[in-house]
Amino acid sequence: MLYMIGLGLGDEKDITVRGLEAVQKSQKVFIEAYTSLLSFGLSSNGLSTLEKLYGKSITVADREMVEEKADDILLEATSSDVAFLVVGDPFGATTHTDLVVRAKKLGVDVKVVHNASVMNAIGVCGLQLYRYGETVSLPFFTDTWRPDSFYEKIQRNRKLGLHTLCLLDIRVKEPSLESLCRGKKQYEPPRFMAINVAIEQLLEVEQMRGENAYNEDTTCVGFARLGSEDQLVVAGSMKQLLEVDFGPPLHCLVIVGDTHPVEEEMLDFYKLVKDRGQAS
Amino acid sequence: MLYMIGLGLGDEKDITVRGLEAVQKSQKVFIEAYTSLLSFGLSSNGLSTLEKLYGKSITVADREMVEEKADDILLEATSSDVAFLVVGDPFGATTHTDLVVRAKKLGVDVKVVHNASVMNAIGVCGLQLYRYGETVSLPFFTDTWRPDSFYEKIQRNRKLGLHTLCLLDIRVKEPSLESLCRGKKQYEPPRFMAINVAIEQLLEVEQMRGENAYNEDTTCVGFARLGSEDQLVVAGSMKQLLEVDFGPPLHCLVIVGDTHPVEEEMLDFYKLVKDRGQAS
Numbered sequence: 001m002l003y004m005i006g007l008g009l010g011d012e013k014d015i016t017v018r019g020l021e022a023v024q025k026s027q028k029v030f031i032e033a034y035t036s037l038l039s040f041g042l043s044s045n046g047l048s049t050l051e052k053l054y055g056k057s058i059t060v061a062d063r064e065m066v067e068e069k070a071d072d073i074l075l076e077a078t079s080s081d082v083a084f085l086v087v088g089d090p091f092g093a094t095t096h097t098d099l100v101v102r103a104k105k106l107g108v109d110v111k112v113v114h115n116a117s118v119m120n121a122i123g124v125c126g127l128q129l130y131r132y133g134e135t136v137s138l139p140f141f142t143d144t145w146r147p148d149s150f151y152e153k154i155q156r157n158r159k160l161g162l163h164t165l166c167l168l169d170i171r172v173k174e175p176s177l178e179s180l181c182r183g184k185k186q187y188e189p190p191r192f193m194a195i196n197v198a199i200e201q202l203l204e205v206e207q208m209r210g211e212n213a214y215n216e217d218t219t220c221v222g223f224a225r226l227g228s229e230d231q232l233v234v235a236g237s238m239k240q241l242l243e244v245d246f247g248p249p250l251h252c253l254v255i256v257g258d259t260h261p262v263e264e265e266m267l268d269f270y271k272l273v274k275d276r277g278q279a280s
Numbered sequence: 281m282l283y284m285i286g287l288g289l290g291d292e293k294d295i296t297v298r299g300l301e302a303v304q305k306s307q308k309v310f311i312e313a314y315t316s317l318l319s320f321g322l323s324s325n326g327l328s329t330l331e332k333l334y335g336k337s338i339t340v341a342d343r344e345m346v347e348e349k350a351d352d353i354l355l356e357a358t359s360s361d362v363a364f365l366v367v368g369d370p371f372g373a374t375t376h377t378d379l380v381v382r383a384k385k386l387g388v389d390v391k392v393v394h395n396a397s398v399m400n401a402i403g404v405c406g407l408q409l410y411r412y413g414e415t416v417s418l419p420f421f422t423d424t425w426r427p428d429s430f431y432e433k434i435q436r437n438r439k440l441g442l443h444t445l446c447l448l449d450i451r452v453k454e455p456s457l458e459s460l461c462r463g464k465k466q467y468e469p470p471r472f473m474a475i476n477v478a479i480e481q482l483l484e485v486e487q488m489r490g491e492n493a494y495n496e497d498t499t500c501v502g503f504a505r506l507g508s509e510d511q512l513v514v515a516g517s518m519k520q521l522l523e524v525d526f527g528p529p530l531h532c533l534v535i536v537g538d539t540h541p542v543e544e545e546m547l548d549f550y551k552l553v554k555d556r557g558q559a560s
Contacts, residue, residue: 008296009394016395017300017333018293053297089396091403101406101545112404114289114396114507115296116369119409121394123371126381129399130415134442137410160436162414227394265381 002077002103004090006115007031009227012046012053019113023054026083028076032096033062033172050085058085062173070102077108088117118226118252122165125221125233126266127254133157135165138198138253140191148205154255155213161258166202168193168251192249195222199238199253214238219256221270222246235270244272282357282383284370286395287311289507292326292333299393303334306363308356312376313342313452330365338365342453350382357388368397398506398532402445405501405513406546407534413437415445418478418533420471428485434535435493441538446482448473448531472529475502479518479533494518499536501550502526515550524552 003022008014015023023029031050051058061073061084076082090096090112103110123129134157136150150166157164171191179186203216216239224232224246234244235256259267283302288294295303303309311330331338341353341364356362370376370392383390403409414437416430430446437444451471459466483496496519504512504526514524515536539547 006396010298013298013301014296014394016288016294016296018290020297021293089400089403091400091406091409097406097408097542097546101542101549104549114294114401114404116286116394116396117400117409119403120369120371120397120400123369123399124392124394126371126377128377129371129397130417130447132414134413134440135410156440160414167410262377262381266377269381269384 001081001109001111002074002100003081003083003111003113004096004100005083005085005113006089006117007085007087008115009088009118009121010229012050014115014227015054016113016115019115020054022081022111022113023056023083023085025081026056027080028073029054029056029058029083029085030061030073031058031085032066032087033060064173066099070099071106073099074103074106074108077103078106089115089119116227118167118223119165121227122221122223122252122254124226125223125235125254125270126263127163127221127256128260128263131161131163131257131260131263133160133162133164133257135167137167138169138193138201140169140171140193140197141201141204146205148209151205151209151213154202155211158213158255158257163257164255166198166253166255168195168198168253170250193251194249195224195244195246195251195253196242198251199242203238214255216242219267221254221256221267222251223253224248224251226250226252233270234272235267236272240272281361281389281391282354282380283361283363283391283393284376284380285363285365285393286369286397287365287367288395289368289398289401290509292330294395294507295334296393296395299395300334302361302391302393303336303363303365305361306336307360308353309334309336309338309363309365310341310353311338311365312346312367313340344453346379350379351386353379354383354386354388357383358386369395369399396507398447399445401507402501402503402532402534404506405503405515405534405550406543407443407501407536408540408543411441411443411537411540411543413440413442413444413537415447417447418449418473418481420449420451420473420477421481421484426485428489431485431489431493434482435491438493438535438537443537444535446478446533446535448475448478448533450530473531474529475504475524475526475531475533476522478531479522483518494535496522499547501534501536501547502531503533504528504531506530506532513550514552515547516552520552 005019136153174188176186176188217237221235222241285299416433454468456466456468497517501515502521
């Protein structure tokens, strides 16, 4: 049996009781490193915190390992219980669909233990989840690569009065230019797009396109470390949010569409004019 | 402190470890009855199962109680810890934003414990969550009331190649016609829209409107008891799904847009031609 277990968003205690039981009875436990590296502070002592609560030793499986050794992982799952831990929900923004497809093809039973992900936890700001349009991803711009296909999507959502969730770029384990040249495996330090950078890029694209899909007065909600004890949620215009220091990653951004009165009332609690205090 | 705690979708074990700890240290524990009535089988012995795992007695708070006695609940939360349990995520399809707004206005601290909800757990079928358009709600048609504003939304999503989540009507604690006449409080038995009824209504509206937003050959995914041990996920055309007995509620339906190869591969596992077996 392969258990795909969502860990939720905050820390080791956001696993469900069902998920914890599955981990405890598994012979092997893997954790995807893509976002977990950060969210659960695996670079420092996060892994041992997880291992202590779960009572198991955990193998960190980065993308390379999952791609290269998927068959080994799945072979083990044919004869014993294997747990694969994923930050958020197993089918959230970071998808693990591919591993599940391979498992199913090999006839390995798969059980999914769901959990919160960014896609539903953004509900905390009061904007109704059913009033969101298509989600967009904002990639880091480089000197030569400034893709802006998100612009039409945001424009469309806003014309319909819908909110837009912007997922911000995460660069983990990118091979360094030097390593590409020398054929040695070396990686760039991880990079996570901050809300200010996202807004700068958004406004740059608006200036280029000039179709007024949004502007610096458009209301947005910035989320940092969503679901953690020290999460920060601030609502304000793009211009206002540009000046806010949201602190450590992960960040995401919502561009607000038309609002209903209850949405408005809830947003008010997060607005800068009142109190920048922590949401909970 | 008011803890708004998501219970997830399946049973009492889908609460998170963080949520469980918050329940255990709370002086008073309420559970919203709106959908929980069903999902956790509160009509029979579900409540005692919850109470046993959580080690607390739980008060069922239906909508009436929450509306009429919100101030009492919140008053308690000013001086002690109160847990308010919600099926799914506290800000999922069924919203509790209003209670949170009232709490914040009274200066009561609110902590949210997130969990999986329908909005993200539908990811299990392999369709990527960021490729969904606006969510629609399908209400029960009556002889005189057949609202079809969902039609334009589905049409729009499909033109853009996006998937559409259809939330199906739930009628709980509707006052009976007799009770309205006599001024006594009596309620209709709860009703939950089944996938077949939803598809019948969808096709009826398509026939009326005739703009071919979708038709009986359009691929859909039906979900019953999503997140439970006995969940059933079946992909197929509307015509095919009309014939499937999805069993007890809750049901929801996804109308599939354009698909990527990985989405397609995953959907194949749920298609009728292969095996109607349970998803997990």
